[in-house]
């Protein structure tokens with residue numbers, strides 16, 4: 001709603017959404033316009049037909065993993081996103097990398113630090129604030145908090161496949177195109193470390209290799225190289 005007040009041309013794209021919100025506020029008797037009445041998990045399930053969450057891994061001593069909690073994921077669907085700060089291969093990451101198992105290396109050497117604790121968390125927050133345009137968030141920081149806006153942003157918790165747990169997801173890297181809608185940037189869980197040079201934002205999503213049923217844990221292959 002904040003976006004709509006400041007960018008009326010964006011509002012015209014979402015008239016249907018506004019009508020639904022208006023109808024729901026009438027039935028619930030609550031009509032504060034900026035109140036988010038859509039629960040992100042509900043939106044995910046209603047839109048994509050599944051929801052995911054973090055829980056104790058089915059592998060002994062693998063810590064936390066990511067599970068399909070409701071519905072099923074069809075083959076080829078985007079099932080998760082890898083959140084974090086994006087470092088070009090020449091940018092310093094030494095201190096952030098110490099004891100950090102959440103660093104994803106893209107094929108071209110770009111790194112994503114998906115650690116939601118310590119110095120990594122502070123760096124992500126700092127870069128997000130730096131890039132904010134007035135009230136407009138250019139990235140999602142809620143994956144660092146208990147109240148998430150984008151429930152897909154847990155891909156850094158997906159565990160590696162093993163002998164009896166084959167990979168059911170793979171990584172897909174891409175650069176966000178320049179024409180990506182500004183009002184949706186608040187849901188992208190990635191931010192560039194440095195903004196000296198105008199470079200596209202790198203994102204990594206996890207794609208289902210087969211249908212994944214309710215209750216199944218997601219497993220990727222940490223060492224896959226795609227030529």
Ligand SMILES: C[S@@+](CC[C@H](N)C(=O)[O-])C[C@H]1O[C@@H](n2cnc3c(N)ncnc32)[C@H](O)[C@@H]1O
Nearest residue numbers: 061062063064101102156157158159160161162
């Ligand atoms: C990117 S993190 C994944 C999230 C992690 N499970 C956690 O709880 O924070 C990678 C770490 O998870 C653990 N891990 C991932 N796959 C595993 C597996 N197949 N078996 C045992 N540990 C695993 C290892 O400790 C690895 O360094």
